[in-house]
Structures are given as structure tokens and as C-alpha cells.
Amino acid sequence: MEEMPPGYRFYPTEEELVCFYLHSQLEGRRMSEINRVIPLLDIYRFEPWQLPKQCGELCYGDPEQWFFFVPRQEREVRGGKPSRTTASGYWKATGSPSYVHSATGKVIGVKKSMVFYKGKAPIGKKTKWKMNEYKAIKQDYPTSVPQLRHELCLCRVYVVSGSLRAFDRRPLVTEMSTSSREIATRIV
Known part of the structure; x- marks a missing residue:
């Protein structure tokens, strides 16, 4: 893939992800583009810290979040928990x-949030690694209770940094130089 222009970020909404x-991956559409x-x-x-090197081209080098399609495990097929x-x-x-x-309010998927713990359950040590797991809803479900598609999920893995995303960071007014404050005052 050619190099992205400065400022480009892969930052999809939950609706776009699902x-x-x-849905494109589940239905086999645009596979080569999506898998990139x-x-x-x-x-x-x-391990979570190994995942950034496994991510797709558009997320490679992103220091904050990575996306993966995760196939259903064999034990899930037999009715067990993953x-x-x-x-x-x-x-x-x-x-x-x-x-x-x-955007229209229709239920399109389910999100499960997780945290990575180092060590054995139940005494593991909580880390800053988090994950959102998305599963799609069958598009035409006849019952009032939405039915999930289990064959594949989409996971967003990220590290909680305690600060805003890099491109959302703005200098505080107290951090601005005097000349910058004067210019900002004149503009307002």
C-alpha cells in the first residue's frame, strides 16, 4: 500500500466497524482490501504487546489501537465458551x-469490553491493555431478540494511556506563549 498522507488516521466508528x-468479511465481499x-x-x-506488529497496513505504526478479525474457536463451535x-x-x-x-438507532451488533491480566486467573495483575470485541447481528432476524453471528468477531486492541488521543491533544491556554495569547485574544 502506498504511503498515507500526513495526518491520516484509521479511526472508524463502531457503526463502520460492524x-x-x-459484515463485508462475514459475507466475503472486498476481502483483499479489507484484509489489508x-x-x-x-x-x-x-501477547497483547506482540499484536501491533501483526496489524494491517493502515494501522501499522499506530501507537494507540489495532484491529483484527478473530475466527471462532473450535470449543465455541461445540457450544463452549472461548x-x-x-x-x-x-x-x-x-x-x-x-x-x-x-445512526438510525437500529441494533447492528454487540460489544464486549475486556482487560488483559498478567498471570493466572483469578489472581492476575491488571494491565493497561484493553480490547473491545464486536459481533454482528444477523441482518434479518425474525424475533425481537437480536441473534448474533458467531463465526467471526472484530477486535479493537488498545492501550489505555491516560491522555487524549494524539491528534486530539491541544495546548492548554496556560501553556501558550504570551504572543500566542495576544493573537488569540485579538481573533476573538
């Missing part, structure tokens, strides 16, 4: 799953 990327952006990877075979353990720790769900809504 409606475009996840979000690769298919069993992320549980890696194993979210790695060699050095485990991913633990936090809170209850929540619905992802479209």
Missing part, C-alpha cells in the same frame, strides 16, 4: 455486553 468491515486493513488472526496465540488465555495471562470481560447501534 456494518462495513465485519484488518487482518484475520487468532489473537489469543499472541478461551481467552495467552502464554502469560488472560483477557477478562468487564461489565455487561452492550448493543452497538446504527
